[in-house]
Structure formats: structure tokens, C-alpha cells
Amino acid sequence: LQPRRGGPKNLPIAEVYIDDDETKAKTKPRLVILGGGWGGVALLKDLNPDDYNVTVISPANYFLFTPMLPSATVGTLELRSLVEPIRRILSRVSGHFIRAKAEDVEFSHKLVEVSQLDHKGKEVRFYVPYDKLVIAVGSATNPHGVKGLENAFFLKDINDARMIRNKVIQNLELACLPTTSDDDRKRLLSFVVSGGGPTGVEFAAELYDLLNEDLTRHFPRLLRNEISVHIIQSRGHILNTYDETVSKYAEERFARDQVEVLTNSRVKEVQPDKIIFSQKQEDGSVITKELPIGFCLWSTGVSPTALSQKLAKKLGDSQTNRHALETDTHLRLNGAPLGDVYAIGDCSTVQNNVADSIVSFLRKLAWSRGIEPETLQLHFSDWRTVAQDVKKRFPQAVNHLKRLDKLFFEFDKDQSGTLDFGELRELLNQIDSKLTSLPATAQRAHQQGLYLAHKFNKMAKISDAMLANDIRDGDLDAAVYKAFEYRHLGSLAYIGNSAVFDLGDGWSMAGGLWAVYAWRSVYFAQSVSFRTRSLMAMDWMKRGLFGRDLVA
Ligand code: FAD
Ligand code: MG
Ligand code: MG
Ligand code: MG
Ligand code: MG
Incomplete structure (x- = not known):
């Protein structure tokens, strides 16, 4: 069982620990997922069990149901009710788990460098090889440079x-x-x-x-x-x-x-x-x-993890966002070899989404008026229409751009009451540089995980035929599957025995006790397993009957 060594640092390579067996491993692509949080677990949930040789690498051997974490801090819920063992989740796809931390990725060698403390408490490092890599390592707390x-x-x-x-x-x-x-x-x-x-x-x-x-x-x-x-x-x-x-x-x-x-x-x-x-x-x-x-x-x-920062730096000019790893609309990491590496969830952002969307909207607007986009003069009322569209599609973006209206006047430098092409370009530049266009939520990570599962399922089926047709060097992702589109299903927050909902599109509700139950049932449905659901239900019942557990 001695692993072979290799890669740029000549470290042990963990092949034998992640391959099912000699014969199968050769035909099944190795899918390595960094992180066992919302993104990674959603991917595991819908992935066909037979198509990939799956390995999850994470320092935590459990999935954490974060929306309920605030409740656990005061004993409303038991901590163990909020976690689900990763190995349990992996069993459906007969996957492997390595409890370790990803430190680096060697993109041209298709190796992930990982670290862990061994049984003597000494740090060991080794490589895990991949054919497809999904980075879903989440985010870190933002210190904002504050002392103490x-x-x-x-x-x-x-x-x-x-x-x-x-x-x-x-x-x-x-x-x-x-x-x-x-x-x-x-x-x-x-x-x-x-x-x-x-x-x-x-x-x-x-x-x-x-x-x-x-x-x-x-x-x-x-x-x-x-x-x-x-x-x-x-x-x-x-x-x-x-x-x-x-x-x-x-x-x-x-x-x-x-x-x-x-x-x-x-x-x-x-x-x-x-x-x-x-x-x-x-x-x-x-x-x-x-x-x-x-x-x-x-x-x-939130701010990027050490791994995200390292990878962004390594990929140089293809990564320009300071807040997250940029991907294209197929969720492929920008700058990495096409179709090898994906990034989802909090650690990632889809590049140019908002500005691209505005540009295509304007293009349509221009054509509908029978003029060239470059000659478009945008009136405030046009901008309102654009803003409506942006609001619908990028609710999170709007949160950062609360004053979409004000932006119009800010960028109308010559105060002509219209934005010309140059003024618009300035405005779009600012939007792009300031935004991670998708919210850092479980909802988003979950959608992106499912998206990749469905795409990978399809790729596994189609790739042989495609390869036979000699589309080997083509863009397989785009050929087999649509681009990722985020659907905002609303935000929820719990406020003292009542919950508030923000369903986007101007819909919002706030309510009393009924809202708490609605809130809970939403998360019940999102929760991964019957086990977790049962544990939480029992906790709530217990709390109702006996009050919180105040032992520490
Ligand atoms: P995570 O779920 O954070 O998972 C990251 C995974 O990567 C973890 O398993 C971690 O151990 C692992 N990891 C980290 N570093 C490495 C590394 N170097 N190598 C390998 N693995 C690594 N969102 C909502 O939509 N609704 C809510 O109500 C809500 N409430 C929240 C409450 C709290 C207290 C918190 C903290 C978050 C809440 N969120 C909520 C946000 C939500 O949890 C995140 O957006 C979501 O977890 C992002 O999923 P992810 O897969 O990107 O990252
Ligand atoms: Mg994850
Ligand atoms: Mg998590
Ligand atoms: Mg992530
Ligand atoms: Mg003007």
C-alpha cells in the first residue's frame, strides 16, 4: 500500500486511497470535492452513483446545517442535531472521504495538495489526484482590520x-x-x-x-x-x-x-x-x-479563505475579484484548464453577471428602437426598466447597489439627463468591480451544487459519444448543458418568535407565530436527511415542554 510519490513537490500521491479498484478507476473519472458544506453536499445529493469515483476532502467530517446555528448557541436546538456525518452522505455514491485541509492546487498536474496532523501530531502533506475538481470551501469571517x-x-x-x-x-x-x-x-x-x-x-x-x-x-x-x-x-x-x-x-x-x-x-x-x-x-x-x-x-x-486567496493569486490576471474566486457562467474557475476545475458556493462568484446582463438588456432595447447600441441614449425611465430587470435577477446585487436610481445621476457626468455609451460603460465597470453578484447563502451554494450534479451526470453519459465525434477539444460544458442561472427564492430571518421573509420582487412579509412555523418548515424541507429532521423536531418539542437546557 505504499503510495507512489510525484508532483512538483515530490509528495506521496493518495491514489490507492481514493480509487475504487484498479479496473473501475481507470474508466471512471476521479471527481474530487473540496469542502463538505452546502455546495459540496448538494452536489453529492443529485450525482449519479455510478458515473464518478468521488472523493471529498474537508477538515470537518460533518455537514453543518448553518441556518439553525444561531438557535444552537442558546440551547434551543442540540448541536448534534445540526450535523450530518459526511461519510454517511457519501455512502450513496460509494465515495471516499479524506479528513484534511486543501492547501494548494497544481492545476497543470491535476493534483490537490492537502495537509493534516498525523497520529503523532506532526503535519503531513500529500497529493490527491483529480480529473474534475470542485472547490466549495466556503468563506472566512471578515475581520475588517479591527483590533482585539x-x-x-x-x-x-x-x-x-x-x-x-x-x-x-x-x-x-x-x-x-x-x-x-x-x-x-x-x-x-x-x-x-x-x-x-x-x-x-x-x-x-x-x-x-x-x-x-x-x-x-x-x-x-x-x-x-x-x-x-x-x-x-x-x-x-x-x-x-x-x-x-x-x-x-x-x-x-x-x-x-x-x-x-x-x-x-x-x-x-x-x-x-x-x-x-x-x-x-x-x-x-x-x-x-x-x-x-x-x-x-x-x-x-464574509471574506475569502486562505486557500481561495492563494488560488486567486496563482491564477493571476484571470482572477480580478478581491472577494471570491471568479468562474464563468458554467461555474468553471477562470484561468484554470477548461473543464477541469469548478468553484461553487461562498468561495465563488460568477463573473460579469450583472454587467453582462445589463449590456444584453440594452442591446435588446437598442435593437427594438432600430438603433445601434453604441448610439443609445439612455433616459432615466429606460434606466428604471433596466433597474427593474436587474432587481429581479440579481436581488443580492441590488442590495449592494441600493441606490440604482442615484447611480444614474452620478454617472450622467455632463448632466444631460441621459447616459450615453461612454457614461454607461463607466457605470458598468463600477458595478462589476464592486460586486460579487451572487449572495453568500446556503440557497445559492445548494443551487450551484445541484447544477453541477446535473451537468456532471449529463457529461458522463455524453462524453464518449462526443469524443467519438471528435469534439474532444471543444467546450463540452457548453455543448451539453446550459449556463448556471440563480433563482432567488427569498430570504428569511428569525426575529424573536417571529420571522421575516423577503421574497424578492418587492414581496415581503413579516409575521408572528405562524411565520416561525413557516420559517421552520422551509428549512425542514431544505434539510438533508430524515435523521436531521427528526432530531430537530424532537429538540423543539423538548424545548416546548421543558425549556432550554442551561447546562454548560
Ligand atoms: P460551507 O457550507 O461553509 O462549507 C465549506 C466546507 O469547506 C466546510 O465543510 C469546511 O470544513 C470546508 N473547508 C474549509 N476550508 C477547507 C479547505 N482548505 N480544504 C477543504 N475543505 C475546506 N444561508 C442561508 O441561505 N440561509 C440562512 O438562514 C443562513 N444562515 C446562516 C447562519 C450562520 C450562523 C452562518 C455562519 C451561515 C448562514 N448561512 C445561511 C450562509 C450559509 O451557511 C453559507 O452561505 C453556506 O454554508 C455556503 O456553502 P458553501 O458550501 O460554500 O460553504
Ligand atoms: Mg461546500
Ligand atoms: Mg456548511
Ligand atoms: Mg464554497
Ligand atoms: Mg449624459
Whole structure:
């Protein structure tokens, strides 16, 4: 079983560990998937069991059902109910699993370099060969260059949730000690969430539920008015990527629940016992403020993982987005050999989607008026139509470009009331450089995973015939399958016993208890297995009957 060595670094090559057997391995392409999260698992879900020799590489040997992670931090759900063993998921396709971290990809040798600590705790490195590689490694927490983040908690993984839960309960117990001064008690019970996106908001809501529902019962010594929950948000509103009605609803709800929302505020530093931030005032001046903290959650958006950054750098000019790995519309990694490497989920973005779409829209508009696109003079009313189209197709893009209307006037440099071709080009350039056009959501990763599964299934069937027809060097992806198109199915967020929905297209709803059930059932349906579903249902029932589990 001694592996052969090779590749640019002459490392062991893990062939024997990932090939089914000598004969089959030669005919079946090796499909290697980096990451066992939403993207990778969706791909596994719909892949034909017999077409590929599948290997998943991930440092975590479980899939994590992230939408429920905020609930797990306060004991509404058990942590183990949110995870599903990868090996279990892989059994359907008789796949292999290697618990390790991808460090690099040698594109011209078709090798992934991986690392892991061996049984002696020593780092070992080796190569895993592929015919097709799917990069689905997700994202990292964005530190925004803020000092003192070692004093904050993150919420990405199951261990994060465990640590948060322990910390929250520990603080409550410490606050109850007779030796704790009033000031210290107030500080221990001051919970600060930095980031007003869905994760921060849901965590704050869950925490509020916990404090309200269980605390009065189990910690009667603690006075409700000694406990405080704060959300620090850099923008003018929380849930600012959602429809306005949704973010209003959330703010009103929090105002009623006495969760303090601090908008237009930027965190400067997190110290062990306080957080320092600057807040823009209505008159435009900026003042520095601070809050005592017993706990701080840092959830201010995502940034690329070390692997993504490394690969983007390696691919040079073909990768120009600073936020994610760029792919073409067939989800093939730009700059890598065509049809070898794909990237999906949070780690990726489809290049030029928005600008391309606007360009083709304008082209149609021009032709319909019987003129050349280059001579098109775009009036504001035309721009509104374009904006409507963009809003429908790229809801996430619009969130970043909240003021599509204002863009028109910004780029009408000569203030003629129309945008000419040059002005439009400037505007499109800006749109492209500023955006990852797809949202960093489970919904998107899931759709991209399914897309690749369906395409790979088709390719496995067709490739022999195509090769016989001598289309060997052609673009097989485009020949057998359509380009990826994102369908926005709406966003959801949970806010203190109620849920808000943003269904895109101007539809939004916010509601009471019925919404919570609707919200749960949506995620029930998205959840991967009956096992997970049953475990979560039991947790909710248990919580309903006995309250949360406050042991840490
Ligand atoms: P992930 O699901 O993060 O998976 C990445 C995988 O890659 C993991 O298995 C990881 O271990 C592995 N990995 C990392 N580095 C390496 C490496 N170097 N080599 C190999 N493997 C590696 N989205 C929604 O749509 N709705 C929600 O309600 C929602 N709620 C969320 C709540 C929380 C608390 C969080 C953190 C996220 C939430 N999201 C939600 C976002 C959603 O989880 C992500 O968009 C989604 O997980 C992206 O899928 P992915 O496959 O790209 O990455
Ligand atoms: Mg994944
Ligand atoms: Mg995941
Ligand atoms: Mg990914
Ligand atoms: Mg003009």
C-alpha cells in the first residue's frame, strides 16, 4: 500500500486511497470535492452513483446545517442535531472521504495538495489526484482590520456555537454570585452583537428569547433591566440587504423588545471588558463611544479563505475579484484548464453577471428602437426598466447597489439627463468591480451544487459519444448543458418568535407565530436527511415542554 510519490513537490500521491479498484478507476473519472458544506453536499445529493469515483476532502467530517446555528448557541436546538456525518452522505455514491485541509492546487498536474496532523501530531502533506475538481470551501469571517478580535466570539462552526453557549451561561452564573458588584453584573449581562446582517440579528433574537423566557424562571435573582442586548451596525439599518419593510419590521420589533440597535456605527476595537466604536451623528459629525461587554459576537460578513486567496493569486490576471474566486457562467474557475476545475458556493462568484446582463438588456432595447447600441441614449425611465430587470435577477446585487436610481445621476457626468455609451460603460465597470453578484447563502451554494450534479451526470453519459465525434477539444460544458442561472427564492430571518421573509420582487412579509412555523418548515424541507429532521423536531418539542437546557 505504499503510495507512489510525484508532483512538483515530490509528495506521496493518495491514489490507492481514493480509487475504487484498479479496473473501475481507470474508466471512471476521479471527481474530487473540496469542502463538505452546502455546495459540496448538494452536489453529492443529485450525482449519479455510478458515473464518478468521488472523493471529498474537508477538515470537518460533518455537514453543518448553518441556518439553525444561531438557535444552537442558546440551547434551543442540540448541536448534534445540526450535523450530518459526511461519510454517511457519501455512502450513496460509494465515495471516499479524506479528513484534511486543501492547501494548494497544481492545476497543470491535476493534483490537490492537502495537509493534516498525523497520529503523532506532526503535519503531513500529500497529493490527491483529480480529473474534475470542485472547490466549495466556503468563506472566512471578515475581520475588517479591527483590533482585539481575540476578545470576540465568531459563529461559523459547531465549536463556535458550543463556546458561545458556554460563555453565555457562565456569564449568567457569575452574575448571580453574591460577591459580584453591581457594575460587574451589568457588564457580565451586556451582550453585544457586531453586525446587523441575518446571523447577528438572529443570534440577538435567540438570545433575547432565552433571556426572556428562561431567565426569569431559572435566574430569579437577575433583574431583567440589568440585562442588555445591543446590535452594532455600520449601515443605516439592520438587515440592510433585505427589503425595506423587512428591515423596518425587525427594527420595530427590537425597539419593542428593548434590544438596542446602534446604526451608522463602526467598531474600532474590542477589549476584554468593553467595545469601542465610532458613531456617525445626524449632523454628520462622528463621535467615539464605548459599551461594557460581557460577551461580543463578531458577525460582520464574509471574506475569502486562505486557500481561495492563494488560488486567486496563482491564477493571476484571470482572477480580478478581491472577494471570491471568479468562474464563468458554467461555474468553471477562470484561468484554470477548461473543464477541469469548478468553484461553487461562498468561495465563488460568477463573473460579469450583472454587467453582462445589463449590456444584453440594452442591446435588446437598442435593437427594438432600430438603433445601434453604441448610439443609445439612455433616459432615466429606460434606466428604471433596466433597474427593474436587474432587481429581479440579481436581488443580492441590488442590495449592494441600493441606490440604482442615484447611480444614474452620478454617472450622467455632463448632466444631460441621459447616459450615453461612454457614461454607461463607466457605470458598468463600477458595478462589476464592486460586486460579487451572487449572495453568500446556503440557497445559492445548494443551487450551484445541484447544477453541477446535473451537468456532471449529463457529461458522463455524453462524453464518449462526443469524443467519438471528435469534439474532444471543444467546450463540452457548453455543448451539453446550459449556463448556471440563480433563482432567488427569498430570504428569511428569525426575529424573536417571529420571522421575516423577503421574497424578492418587492414581496415581503413579516409575521408572528405562524411565520416561525413557516420559517421552520422551509428549512425542514431544505434539510438533508430524515435523521436531521427528526432530531430537530424532537429538540423543539423538548424545548416546548421543558425549556432550554442551561447546562454548560
Ligand atoms: P460551507 O457550507 O461553509 O462549507 C465549506 C466546507 O469547506 C466546510 O465543510 C469546511 O470544513 C470546508 N473547508 C474549509 N476550508 C477547507 C479547505 N482548505 N480544504 C477543504 N475543505 C475546506 N444561508 C442561508 O441561505 N440561509 C440562512 O438562514 C443562513 N444562515 C446562516 C447562519 C450562520 C450562523 C452562518 C455562519 C451561515 C448562514 N448561512 C445561511 C450562509 C450559509 O451557511 C453559507 O452561505 C453556506 O454554508 C455556503 O456553502 P458553501 O458550501 O460554500 O460553504
Ligand atoms: Mg461546500
Ligand atoms: Mg456548511
Ligand atoms: Mg464554497
Ligand atoms: Mg449624459
